[in-house]
Amino acid sequence: MTSASAYDGIIIGAGQHGLILGSYLAKAGLRVLLVERRLGYGGGLSTEERTLPGFYHNLHSINHFSISSTPWFKDLDLAAKMRYIVPRYEFAQPHADGSALVFSRDLDETAANIARFSASDAKTFREWNIKAEEMTKKIFLKERFAPPLSEADRAEVLGRSALGSEFLELTKKQPLDAVNELFENEYVKVLFLFKLSLFGTVLHEALNTGSPVGSLIRAFDLATGYELAQGGSWNLARSLMETFIASGGEFRNQTQVERIVVEGNRATGVELADGTVIKARQFVASTIDVYQTFEKMVGREQLPAETREKVANHKYTPWTLFGLHLALADAPRYRAGAFDPHVDTALKYNIGSETIASLLEAHDQVEQKKVPSNAQFGAGALSVLDPLQAPPGKHTAYAWQVVPYDIDSDPDAIDGVRDQLQESILEKWREYAPNMTPDNVLGSYTYTAKEYTQEITNMRYGDIFMGALTSDQVMYNHFGYRTAIDGLYMAGSPCHPNGAITGGAGYIGAGVIASDLGITPWWTPMDARSELEGLE
Numbered sequence: 001m002t003s004a005s006a007y008d009g010i011i012i013g014a015g016q017h018g019l020i021l022g023s024y025l026a027k028a029g030l031r032v033l034l035v036e037r038r039l040g041y042g043g044g045l046s047t048e049e050r051t052l053p054g055f056y057h058n059l060h061s062i063n064h065f066s067i068s069s070t071p072w073f074k075d076l077d078l079a080a081k082m083r084y085i086v087p088r089y090e091f092a093q094p095h096a097d098g099s100a101l102v103f104s105r106d107l108d109e110t111a112a113n114i115a116r117f118s119a120s121d122a123k124t125f126r127e128w129n130i131k132a133e134e135m136t137k138k139i140f141l142k143e144r145f146a147p148p149l150s151e152a153d154r155a156e157v158l159g160r161s162a163l164g165s166e167f168l169e170l171t172k173k174q175p176l177d178a179v180n181e182l183f184e185n186e187y188v189k190v191l192f193l194f195k196l197s198l199f200g201t202v203l204h205e206a207l208n209t210g211s212p213v214g215s216l217i218r219a220f221d222l223a224t225g226y227e228l229a230q231g232g233s234w235n236l237a238r239s240l241m242e243t244f245i246a247s248g249g250e251f252r253n254q255t256q257v258e259r260i261v262v263e264g265n266r267a268t269g270v271e272l273a274d275g276t277v278i279k280a281r282q283f284v285a286s287t288i289d290v291y292q293t294f295e296k297m298v299g300r301e302q303l304p305a306e307t308r309e310k311v312a313n314h315k316y317t318p319w320t321l322f323g324l325h326l327a328l329a330d331a332p333r334y335r336a337g338a339f340d341p342h343v344d345t346a347l348k349y350n351i352g353s354e355t356i357a358s359l360l361e362a363h364d365q366v367e368q369k370k371v372p373s374n375a376q377f378g379a380g381a382l383s384v385l386d387p388l389q390a391p392p393g394k395h396t397a398y399a400w401q402v403v404p405y406d407i408d409s410d411p412d413a414i415d416g417v418r419d420q421l422q423e424s425i426l427e428k429w430r431e432y433a434p435n436m437t438p439d440n441v442l443g444s445y446t447y448t449a450k451e452y453t454q455e456i457t458n459m460r461y462g463d464i465f466m467g468a469l470t471s472d473q474v475m476y477n478h479f480g481y482r483t484a485i486d487g488l489y490m491a492g493s494p495c496h497p498n499g500a501i502t503g504g505a506g507y508i509g510a511g512v513i514a515s516d517l518g519i520t521p522w523w524t525p526m527d528a529r530s531e532l533e534g535l536e
Contacts, residue, residue: 006279007033007250009513010270012257012297013287013458015043017492019240020072020506021285021513026249028519033278034244035255035270042237043456044464044501051327051443054391057398058233059323059447060456060464061501062380063226063348067236071145072507075523081239084227087385092346093191094432095354100336100343101191105222113340118185125220128182132220135167138535140214141224144497145504146528147512148475151212153529161535171214176356178216186355192219193359194350194378212475213497226347231388236501260284260297260488267488270297280487282517285509287492289458289466290314290479298485307484314479314494315470319366320449320462322414324399324425327443331381331395332433345384351399352376352428362402369404371417375428377401394442399425405449405462414448422446458493465499466492474498481505481512489513 009025011018014036026032044060051057067073068084091103101117104110107129115122139158149157158164175196179189196219229235245251256273267284271277286293294303294311303311336343353359353376362372381397383390390396401421407413422444429436449462458466467473479494491509493499511525 006269006281007031008281009033009283009285010035010278010280011285011287011491012260012270012293013043013492014041014241014251014253015287015458015492016045016237016240016501016503017506017509018285018287019237019244020076020503021287021491021509022249023076023240023244023247024072024507024510024521024523025513026244026247028514028522029248030282030517030519032249034249034251035257035278036251036253037256037457038455039253041241041251041253042234043458045233045237047232047234050325050445050447051396055327055394055396055443056232056389057325057396057445058382059325060452061233062228062382062398064229064233064236064501065226066141066224067227067229067501067503069141069224070503070507071523071526072503076240076243078236078239078243081242082235083230085230085386086225086227087345087347089342089346090222090225091191091195091348091350092343093187093194093350093354094334094336094343095187096431098335098339099187100334100340101187102340102342102346103191103195103222104342105225107222110222114188117187118183121183121185121188124182128220129222131163131166132217133223134163135170135214135217136221136224138163139167139532140217142526142531143213143475143528144502145507146526146531147481147508148478148496149528149532151476154476154532157529157532158535160533164532164535167214167217170216171212173216175216175219179219189356190353190359191350193356194353195219197378211469211471212477213469228347228382228386230386233501257297259299260286260293262298262302262485262488265302266486283487283489283513285489285491285513287490287506287509289460289492290490290494291460292457293490298488302485304484310479315468315473316461316463317465317468318404319402320405321447321452321464322401322403322421323447324401324422325445325447326397326399326441327390328381328395328397329440329442330435331384332379332397332429333435334433336432347380347385349379350376351379351432366402366404369406369408371403371407371421372401375401375421375424377425377428379429399429401425403448411450414450418446418448467494467498469498481509482516 008030011034022034046059094100111122257270258273259271261269269279365372377399379399383395478496495505497504514521
């Protein structure tokens with residue numbers, strides 16, 4: 001066993017959270033080492049040429065929720081290193097009858113589009129939009145970047161105001177029940193549910209359960225929404241790495257952490273696969289998943305009974321993604337463009353899901369470890385909005401369909417249906433966009449849980465969130481930044497605000513660690529209590 005020089009802190013994992021956490025603490029004057037098992041960095045911020053040269057495909061993260069408005073994006077001055085594109089048309093849903101429902105950032109435009117299907121639903125949406133915009137701005141986004149209050153404290157603070165009380169009531173509603181209560185038109189209901197989900201097949205967590213996060217309001221707001229990293233999602237990772245290095249941090253890739261060294265119930269460093277021990281004077285922070293951190297790197301025998309139980313009971317999503325990435329001669333042109341020309345320029349599409357019954361059927365089939373019998377998927381053609389992602393005059397497109405991790409209980413079964421799935425997606429796509437013919441497809445690449453769990457081992461069982469977004473694992477029930485081992489922190493997707501590209505856990509974790517180390521932060525960490533106490 002050999003030893004290397006010591007650092008103030010060691011961060012495991014160079015994804016979004018590790019890069020943000022490292023940037024804050026390095027800029028605070030700490031000597032920080034960021035280690036990454038893989039050759040590259042960025043985690044789910046991945047942009048690669050997997051079909052043909054010059055066609056850039058975002059294999060994981062594509063649509064980033066209001067990133068340019070986050071406190072960490074502003075604190076780290078990332079706007080000087082990259083640009084976010086804010087599409088005017090965020091969601092579109094073409095229909096087999098040639099019509100389409102399109103959501104714009106503009107309230108009047110969106111209400112007018114809804115009114116083409118139901119005047120009553122348009123009126124309802126206007127009323128709810130006013131409340132949702134205020135709740136998003138004053139509650140949802142504030143809680144997203146602060147350590148969550150306890151359930152009792154949160155209820156007490158939010159309960160002091162009319163807005164907060166109404167928000168709490170909203171968190172108890174099941175999205176499926178809510179849309180059925182509020183809206184009459186099936187197309188309207190389905191697109192609202194699609195907006196609440198991520199990938200086209202509405203997920204169980206988003207459909208049948210309330211959530212303390214209050215994500216139901218995302219169905220109604222317009223001002224806050226998804227953005228697109230110009231040139232590809234990896235440009236956010238690049239900008240963060242440049243910031244980390246400029247702040248004095250040190251990065252080591254191809255560095256496999258075999259063990260987190262624990263002495264006297266305190267994390268004191270890491271041991272690498274080659275036996276090298278690197279000392280950490282003040283902290284070790286994991287931004288990877290629960291299983292690798294505690295079962296493999298710490299070891300169950302070093303955990304107290306409560307933590308062992310928590311790790312053993314950590315739940316994962318019961319679905320994975322089948323990703324189809326395309327290099328195209330021409331972007332998809334929808335028949336519904338004659339009904340609404342803006343359908344061709346939206347960021348995200350709901351393809352093939354036109355009824356709640358079809359959503360429920362697909363959900364049931366995935367739960368039964370079956371591939372949905374009818375193709376229905378989320379899709380997009382990013383090069384329409386960002387020409388940098390394809391050669392001049394050419395285009396990229398993607399489709400994401402939800403499938404089981406182990407079809408018929410066999411994780412390798414995806415190989416036997418891969419070609420069939422690709423063709424069923426393209427066939428369904430052609431029903432809505434007739435130009436999606438074989439001669440328009442210059443190249444294709446499929447990316448499934450079989451591949452991405454090998455490349456990004458955090459995504460155990462194909463879970464891209466590294467933990468199911470169920471009510472017992474979010475907000476005040478999240479995994480926690482501090483652990484039962486002194487000096488060991490969690491600051492990744494198992495922690496609030498959980499999975500997807502938020503940067504939240506890295507940002508919040510920086511404040512938690514700085515506070516524990518007695519470091520005066522150079523930034524102003526967000527505090528949920530002070531933010532919510534001012535509500536009226």
